[in-house]
Amino acid sequence: MTTKITPWSRRRFLAGSALTLAAPAILTSTRAYAANPFIRVGHVSPRTGPLAGFAEADDYVLGAINQAFAAGLENNGKTYGVEIISKDSQSNPNRAAEVAADLILGDEVDLIVAASTPDTVNPVSDQAEINEVPCITTDCPWQPYFFGRNGVPGEGFENTYHFFWGLEDVIGAFLDMWDKSGVAKTVGGLFPNDADGNAWGDAELGLPKPLAAAGYDLVDPGRFQPLSDDFSNQIAAFKAAGCEIVTGNMIPPDFATFWAQSAQQGFAPKVVTIGKALLFPSVIDALGPRGDGLTSEVWWSPNHPFTSSLTGDSSKDLADGYTAASGRPWTQPIGFKHALFEVVADVIKRAEDLEDPAAIVAAIAATNLDTITGTVNWADGPINNVTKTPLVAGQWQRDGDALDLKIVANAAAPDIPVTGDLKLLA
Template identity: 80%
Template structure:
């Protein structure tokens, strides 16, 4: 079957279009003649919608990155300007794919980066893969990134690379937290019918199998639709089974609905450990006293022993800079958004030919560096195109009017110290 132009990768389409329609004198890239050529980075993030908490610090991070890039980056003895073009996915996978396609085909970016759950990361990476554009992503467990994109172990992807932790790290962290809690071993599961929920609840690749091996009984009533307004069936199932622990992966509005209905229906678990929804201080504060004692994964804190390869700032300096500039408490995605551009800068400096996407991809694959979130090294990962960063578990503990995210389980990760003991929900 003959491929239509719609299905041609961007690089091939542009080459074919130039050959067919351009005059010979115009075939060469105009930037080849510029005194200081410009490399374009596309950035996709959920600025609005239910995932907007992941992008709360984008303006602050991008401002710092643009300052770090202001003098240009050197590649093979030549200085390159770097332009960042940022687009809002609106927390919608279809919109994420749309803006990624616009960045690739309209803006003709040289590299595309994205973060913030599979709803953003996967459609952006898929657009980059089909158009053969170098892509770096983060802020999504590697299983929904890899298997959610139909990745084949041993083969992986051509143009797209990812760094973050995996569900195995969540499980280790959560088990250490629960083992220390004294709660019974019956766990209620809340998994949405989306890429994250289907990965977390997968019988083989998600939480059920390792929890069973560790002696926990997972009560999983099935997938719920995101933005559900009724969790009564789940609450009834958890109460009937005697669940003292609740876990899962939810967006903030869904957890708020569940947690309010749990109170109304007299369901009082001792430990609630939810991924995604409980990451952000603004959301915890919105829950009032019922936010006190909730637990979640911890990707990054001001106490993490890492620093930026761009400006030398420590994790604490980056976090405190955000608070000083905005008046808001630090959030975990700050570190990973910054690290995305650390990796991009490192790749730009090392690529053999910044005019060649394959050379940029080769530089990404060869990355071995320290960032503000830890080591990024794609020669050392659980799967092709994936490398991991450390993970701990934490609890929101209220002191006076302030909520603090304390590390309560780190299962021996070097340099990441426990900062408080776990307390049960009252």
């Protein structure tokens, strides 16, 4: 859908029966804002489908944000209510574009936010760009976000902004960890035929060049289709090359299939470092004893030395709060979902004119905010519309009855403490 709307000729007020709420989708404060203006924020996330792990904590985060926004936000002497409308991308890019268009054209949101891989972030950002709606996104390496949307360096985008780390950061974190391992520098690459996989495996922008520069040989058998049921060709190629390290980026079901078939076919690498698939405790638990020792990037953890600009909570406070409320272990997206709304609050407070989308975009571009994930400052980024957050590397290690994600390499972000030593799988 590419219908373009006229920038904000409208202004909405909550008053009595003037607005009918779509209860399942709209998360608003119970506080009444009779005759007070409000800002409507659209939120898109993969609550269902193979990427649902990224949205596991959405209800908790949105509930806490809604509470933080309950008294409204001040802008130019007025108190604005904030209404959040959250929709499920179903882990499908087409669905993400559809619900983003619904938010923009149907719900008439003033600002839209999205998170969790290019499959959600890119189509939402594209809809916002087409319709001239301010947009903030996260949880996606910046290269698939920028180049996957055909961004032109030096030009960028008008209305869409992104904060997260880049492939150069994840490669640096992985190399920092692998260099500590002492294993052979032959690496098997697992790259799916999707936006993430194509970016990670790209000959110019992905892993091949920096790995070669660091003395590592990358064995890349080619792209596989997501939700594959047979990784025999990849396993045979890795065994033939003597790969002691396996890396890549894939969804959890694909890694589970690969890892089970590796055991069946006698392939036992000493280090396995996979992006995306190994982020979540639920995935690691499902792997049983073979989850112990797997490694991944760490974007956020209870040990990150950052504090929320919105609530004053530390990273540990936020993680512990989720565990207390849900009974489940913390997950990395919690921090970034929270940080999205830290930036939203900051932008709403600073925008010169909340009636004007261009003024909201200008406030986004001028952001310089210390968040629970680090500093968000679009004046200090690698390319237009992008700013970066710190990244380290970690390993799932047995800690009593549970597996805990230990930070084992932090060369690029020494202020984030190491909490364990790397152990080999075999």
